[in-house]
Amino acid sequence: MMGGVTLGLIADYRPGSFLLTSPRRSLLATGTQAVVSEPDPDELAARVTKALVDSDAPLAVGALPFDRAAAPHIVLPTSARWERTEGDLRGVQRPGGHLQGIPEAVPVPAPEEYERMVARAVRRLRAGELDKVVLARQLRLRLPEPVEVRALLANLAADNATGHTYAVDLPGGRTLVGATPEMLLTRTGLTVDANPLAGSIARHPDPVQDRLAAEELLASAKDHDEHQVVVSDVVEALRPFCRSLTVPERPSLVGTSAVWHLSTRITGELADPEVTSLRLASALHPTSAVCGTPFTAARDTIAELEPFDRGFYAGAIGWCDARGDGQWVVGIRCAEIAGAEMTLYSGAGIMPASRPDLELAETSAKFTTLLRAMGMLTPA
């Protein structure tokens, strides 16, 4: 099925591997020497660094869950390979079939209930109880056959060449697979980069309409406010670790295959070279791009209104080496896969000016990243 197609490292992906692509290079890690699942961020970073120094593992890979108190899943693999990301990644044949043809596709909550959730959140936001909250929903699919993760990864990478395609094994025989446009944090020596995204609009198959959608986003006060909340939070989270920080005045526009986003690239210089990328990722995550602000009020609102546990959705996925360098991305535009069962996740930032119908439409657009890679939607 994948013959003759340039897939880079994805061709060697096997169940249990860890894959993270970026536009320039991709990482495939295999085997397990040790697993670290300590929730305390300082302790986690210290244990992972010690394990790396004491072992011959080239780096540590894995995921932090959305809930800071829940156990992370960090693995010391037996081997890791880097490869330049191929410029001409192409997808493989998509299984095909329209969503209506899938035997079971259950939205959780039902769309009208999601709109009610958003309306409740908007009332709280307008009453000043919090400034922003990100509310997510699921789409649960039961497929006729187990999901072919490698083929799905190939399609995700082909459709989302400017983002990060990932697969990470989770405890309990589940795999989190996705293609995120959002880089949480990269540490290279003393340099730290973060690229928060927030404020979105669905893309359009017609180029003229697509450009109009992008302009609508760039002109939207609600989306700029939503974006600014995230930028301020990321800057505040990085400040204690950095000697200096550079923050552009205005966001720029980035596009995935499905959505336009407002994006800001923040750069900093670390004050302490001992602070690892894993420690920084734990300090930043979950940002208000996936949770909200103030943090505690947003987290409690999510726990109260969302009818499921996010698990590793909206967590952080990445790697860290013995020097502390590494990269972590935000675990969105993803699905948790267990055999023939697939749970897709999609969230939207809710602000006082949010409209429930538009937030529902935004989450539907975000689902299309996975649905298109599964061949369940005609490509735009």
Ligand SMILES: C=C(O[C@H]1C=CC=C(C(=O)O)[C@@H]1O)C(=O)O
């Ligand atoms: C929470 C998600 O997206 C976040 C990232 C970028 C833009 C977002 C927004 O505009 O709402 C979300 O904050 C998701 O895709 O599930």
